[in-house]
Amino acid sequence: MLKRLFVSRSGHERLLVPALAAFIVTLAVGFAIGSYASLHASSEEERASSLTASGKFAAAEAIYVQLLHERPNMAIVLAFLDNHARAITDRIRRRLQSQSFDDPMQKSEGAILDEEAIDAMLAHDLPPDVSLLGRFWRGVEKDAVSRAVRDQVLAGAKREPPLPWHNHLLGREAEQSGALLDAAGYYEREGMTFPERASDVDGALNLWMNVDAWDHVRGRLQDARVWAAAGNLTKYRFAVHERDWKAAVWELTLSWKKRWHGAGLWMSAVSALAWAFMCARLGKLGERPKFRIPLYVVAFGLGVASVIPTMFLIAVEESRLKLIETGDVVRDMLFYVFGVGLREEASKALLFLPLVPILRRWGDKLDVLVAGAMVGLGFAAEENIDYVAQGALHSGLARFLTANFLHMAMTGIFATALYEFLSDRERYAAHFLRVSLFVVGLHGAYDFFLSHEELGGSYFAMTVFLFLTKPFLDAVDAARRRADKGISVLQAFVLAIAVVTGVTFVYATHAVGPQQAALMMTQGLVGVAILLFFFVRSLRAM
Structure with a gap:
């Protein structure tokens, strides 16, 4: 019965049926838990604030x-x-x-x-x-x-x-x-x-x-x-x-701790589990579970911890370099690329480095790519909590729907290039520089457009995936090669998308009602559609 959910009678893999099933189950479970736990819709004042x-x-x-x-x-x-x-x-x-x-x-x-x-x-x-x-x-x-x-x-x-x-x-x-x-x-x-x-x-x-x-x-x-x-x-x-520095670390830790509660925490946790499942299929977890389970768990934890050096760099940029958002389009573009994009990618790369000796000794290309993706997922999971806390559903939901894959793909690509550079600096120096500029530039463009609705906002931000998805899938193809048994990577990806979309809709409905929730998710779903198009076309061609 379960096999028929994923494979048709003619032997072709199903995508729409399992995706709809996962979406419906997510909605049912989400609303049921909300009712059982006596979770009420947002107060009228909270709802108005979210709408504003x-x-x-x-x-x-x-x-x-x-x-x-x-x-x-x-x-x-x-x-x-x-x-x-x-x-x-x-x-x-x-x-x-x-x-x-x-x-x-x-x-x-x-x-x-x-x-x-x-x-x-x-x-x-x-x-x-x-x-x-x-x-x-x-x-x-x-x-x-x-x-x-x-x-x-x-x-x-x-x-x-x-x-x-x-x-x-x-x-x-x-x-x-x-x-x-x-x-x-x-x-x-x-x-x-x-x-x-x-x-x-x-x-x-x-x-x-x-x-x-x-x-x-x-x-x-x-x-x-x-x-x-x-x-x-x-x-x-x-x-x-x-x-x-001792006081700085202490105050940052206390601030960080306060974010780990409420709707943002459970939304981020469910979303992270869905995407971790996709990474597990991508990384062929079942072939080397004793090595890959601890590797991926540690990589995820390092990704969450990479928020700490990011916060430190924010403080340095603001207090020392005066690098802040100003409202001027040109200056803000530079800020988001060389401020936001650079510091976040550098922080994730820094926390990926402890895995390099382990990967050199026991890992392969696929382990490097997936470990990097898990670092990116850990960073995105922590950042998602902040998106929900900000209350800006219009851009926040677009981020929540797409930022997980964004960080996974960018960090996976960047980590692979960094690993190769550290293995042979002379051979891979130029490639590492190109990848660094590519990833930091795309990251900055994504955040810039999401923060400037007057320039097209979230819709333009979603075009980042036109440039990001293919390089990531090329890296997947080079590292993964032959397929393994079970649910395909494409099916795991579609299931993750369905679960995250369902969780997002449940939360947004509690915040502003179902009609406004659907409207506010539109921009993020554009990004999801782009991702699905490229994944279906590219993975089926591999």
């Missing part, structure tokens, strides 16, 4: 309006106004790109409130304290804060103790105008007064770091209250500047 982060501003605004009628508070007002401002900016950008005032996206996504309706709601439909702060921030956005409103907000910020949100909003206003030191002062006062907004202390400390006020940061962190309120990544950044 994913560019679905009209849908988010409808939820925020309802929330403001049910339980008005400043956090919702601020999220509502920020969402509305982003919607206006997004639609202006679309109209400029289309050179038309007829915005088809607005018709399909729904309308947002007009400006008069928002002003009326802030003035008349909210409690007085919330209304004051809402009108202040609305005035900041329109560059038209009335003198009376500003005086009241300033008075509330100066009180002892200050009123909530007053210093935070003044800090945001100062930061927008470029008065970073003033902004930091406001943020610190807000964060130190209200523990639930301790993130404002991080905002203050990072602003001081950004303007190289390291002596001031050093002094503030000597205050036990500031130290307790500061986050681990802020302390890590400071420790790197101070070259206190």
Whole structure:
């Protein structure tokens, strides 16, 4: 019976049937576990936040309006106004790109409130304290804060103790105008007064770091209250500047540990298992299980650990080299290639190196390729947790669907070239250089387009697989040669795709509902389609 699932009566391998079966089972198990474990859908506020982060501003605004009628508070007002401002900016950008005032996206996504309706709601439909702060921030956005409103907000910020949100909003206003030191002062006062907004202390400390006020940061962190309120990544950044490597490792470890929980963890775990199954078939695990099982497990663990040197390089790039995303297209392209792509590929290569002596003694070409792929999968698994935590489903789901294979293929190719270079430097030096530039360039292009929706975003990012898939499959063909018995590599690949797609849909449905989930997965599925096309065509030709 199970054999018929994978092989037709005529002896041909099946792809669609096992893929649909795996997808349906994944959905059934995912929703059943959610129901059994009493996992509820995201709250309306979480759902609206996810929609905003994913560019679905009209849908988010409808939820925020309802929330403001049910339980008005400043956090919702601020999220509502920020969402509305982003919607206006997004639609202006679309109209400029289309050179038309007829915005088809607005018709399909729904309308947002007009400006008069928002002003009326802030003035008349909210409690007085919330209304004051809402009108202040609305005035900041329109560059038209009335003198009376500003005086009241300033008075509330100066009180002892200050009123909530007053210093935070003044800090945001100062930061927008470029008065970073003033902004930091406001943020610190807000964060130190209200523990639930301790993130404002991080905002203050990072602003001081950004303007190289390291002596001031050093002094503030000597205050036990500031130290307790500061986050681990802020302390890590400071420790790197101070070259206190022991403290840097400790703070990074604490920060890293906090990510290993919740939906991101189980999604990443299931996805990693699906792709590990594909790697096991690719690496002919059954032929040498005593050697290959420990090798692949250790390689995966090293891939997860490669996030640590990556975080270290991020801190060095930001604090020492000032290599950050700026919004300028040309500079950002350079940042993503020579910043993001280079540091991540270098970190994975660094953690692959401990496997080289083992592979030289007991391994072969296939072991090198698959061990490299498993290092890439470990890195992707850890990174996937962060994608989910960010809440930007629009690009996050595209990453989740495709980044596993991206890292597996790139690291597998790069690890093979590195292994050959270390074996014969003179012979393989030029090849290693070409592969390094190829992998780092593709990596940078993938991240660049995913971070710039205005340039085509995720759709252009998926074209990376047009260039990546064939070299990886060529490496597979050169290393693997003859097929073994059992499920084929192509079938294992299709099963992995089906499981990951099912897990992604289950999570997205809990976050924003099934309709929005399907829409947000569209871009990632384009990448999946490209991968399937090349795999089916290439592997069947091998």
